Amino acid sequence: MARKGPDYAAPVRRILVSLLVLLLLGVFLFWQIDSPRAERMRSAVIDRFVPSFEWVLAPVTRLSRMVAGFESYARLYEQNQELRRELQKMSAWKEAAVQLEQENAKLLSQNNVRIDPALTSVSGVVLTDSGSAFRQSVLLNVGARDGILDGWATMDGLGLVGRISGVGQTTSRVMLLTDPSSRIPVTILPSGHHALLSGDNTAVPALDFIESPEDLRPGDRVVSSGDGGVFPPGLLVGQLAQASDGRLRVRLAADYGRLEFLRVLRSHPSERLADTGLLIPPPPAEFIGPPMPLQINTDPAALPPAAPEDGND
Template sequence: MARHRDEEDYLGPLRRIVIAILALALVATVILWRVDNPRVERLRSAFIDRYVPTFDWAMVPVTKFLDMVEGFQSYARLYDQNQELRRELQQMKAWKEAAVQLRQENDKLLAQNNVRLDPKLTSVSGVVLADSGSPFRQSVLLNIGSRDGIVDGWATMDGLGLVGRISGVGKTTSRVVLLTDSSSRIPVTLQPSGQRAIMSGDNSPFPPLDFLEHPDRIQAGDRVVSSGDGGVFPAGLLVGQVVERNGRLRVRLSADYERLEYLKVLRSHPAEQLKGVGALIPPPIGKIDSEQQALPPAPQAQNGQSNG
């Protein structure tokens, strides 16, 4: 215990002396470094030239550490920029999808406006509310009905071709039976041959053609239009093109059944029909007398011959 106490009594003053000397040396160094004197400036330059280059090896870890910190900060900035670019890309994809949908709707509406129809046919456009198609019945609902003047039996078209006919009208909605429905039967004309046929729906995308007089004159790609027979549809409405599938002539419909969004209902009125027989209009009386005078007298039969 006494020895330990003697060491502490010896080291305590020595430690204080060393600290005091270091403090004085540091203060002297600072004062010397701040003195503005040519001799001191030469001394500082000589010291820097002598000792500073030899400390490069000591600064390497510090330099590497500072480079790592700066690289990590750059990586953090790049990560934030990447996340921001990802969010902007998602927004751009959403805007692109919206733009594509608007473009498709615009193209369909423009196509409806560019369809060449009989000038006497007027139309009203409606939006498809729902697709009630099933394996046994194919139809859609429109957001227009009797309040819009829709009449049962009118033809409907999209921007490309004939879609179907109105079959059921409510006050604000109406049902359209598609040409592919099994209950659909429409008379058509094949061009350029001019043959007439019946296109029958069979719940398939390609309705068949029935009652053809000369099937050998029909070629794939011939246009199919409505004939107007029976007053079912107005004449000249584009239906599709002839195709051959499984050895039978069918029709590839021009209407885009995959995306039915807007339909145009054609206001077609039946042709005026004459009922009854009208009275004959006789010529003027003076003309009748002159014609009778101009006619020769009819020969009279002899009594013998008439009696015989």
Template structure:
């Protein structure tokens, strides 16, 4: 019991002395590392070169552990991506089946109705030479012009939706005013409600929907196509879908990819033939003289006797 008491009496002071020495050493290292002197800097560099390489063996477990954690995170990310790709593949299969059925149905309807598509509605493809977009004007230049038969006012599309219209034709180039430009105005139809409206550009990625008769019948996500009114664009061209802006106004999220405009198709649309004379089923109006009722002929009455 006496020996245990003596050892306990020694442990306390020794522990305090060791803690004090450790604090002194740490304070010395801190002061050495804070002194701004060329001699001390050389001493620090020599100390690091001497001590640090010897601790490579101590860093091996930490490095291995970090590599294992990184590999596990990469595996988890790959697993999530694989699951997402599986879900997208299932959706694509469903869309493919629906597209095949619609294609077959469309072919049957065309065959039954003997529909003849307009052969004049062909396209001319051009490469976007420059983007002249600015806060006040949004347009692009194409490498096709008058020599390729381009006419002012024709519609342009990318792979999916309407991009704009030709506004200015040169011999070898032409300018396309985008739907987002402030000077762009095209008539559109909102499906399935059939509402007619105007797509008004305001230099923002989502043009405004204006002059809408019944806004209550339009919902975000409705399909927007060109109406063909006024002969500006052919009817039925995909423009985008309805979206509600931050200002609570109805706008159109355009189907065309304005971030990557590399190739555009110019639609050769010709104005529809106008009928100015009545046909044989509608007789021409009668002249004013013929429309008057003929007067009854006078009858002479013979005198008596």
């Protein structure tokens, strides 16, 4: 076997490392000396060697500028997106303000109208959510003992939630607007067009049988129309939205994710008049214009007989 020669690399490495440490230590100590002569020497070293390393620092400087520019672009993009979101919110608030102004003007013009005193409410607590793939409903802790009747409308703090579809002694079932069997007539404001809101097991139910879809705009208010006596008119349902397939849907105003308390609206059908004889009939129509001329009958047969003549004359 060949014998290995002496290893000179390890001692040389140790010597070079020791010299590098001593050099760095000397530079550190030299840089810490507080002396005018040492300061002049440090300035001369900086002026001599630092400018020659600009070509080394150029890529680093350019890369740092690129990173700063990218960060600035990212901040501008985020600010732009935030401004877009704020603009959309402001547009929605503007539309809401315009609609409230219109509604306020109507109410001011009708300030002598008497509100229906029968439209009161009973508040109840949601016991459980019994929704499924084929049924969307919740249970309330109010029932027949509280005067609840089948078909009454239920609302949360803002919008319409559904209607009573089953009444027990102490509980009642509320069928939500998202239930596939739910169909309610609605009015779209400010156009006043009528449509039918149909539940389809989604959070945004669809509109059917729309009168004039071209007159509608996303964001229009949707309220109950009161047609058919299903719900009282004017109850807020939500806002109009357009799906990706172009179909018009309603973004419900009620917070379906947190249904804790519901208000059951007491709504009684309007009184029907059965005895029409008690109604005051309208006066008979009279002829309007100059009086008709008097007609003279010239038929001899229609004339009265003449009186007999007296013979003494």
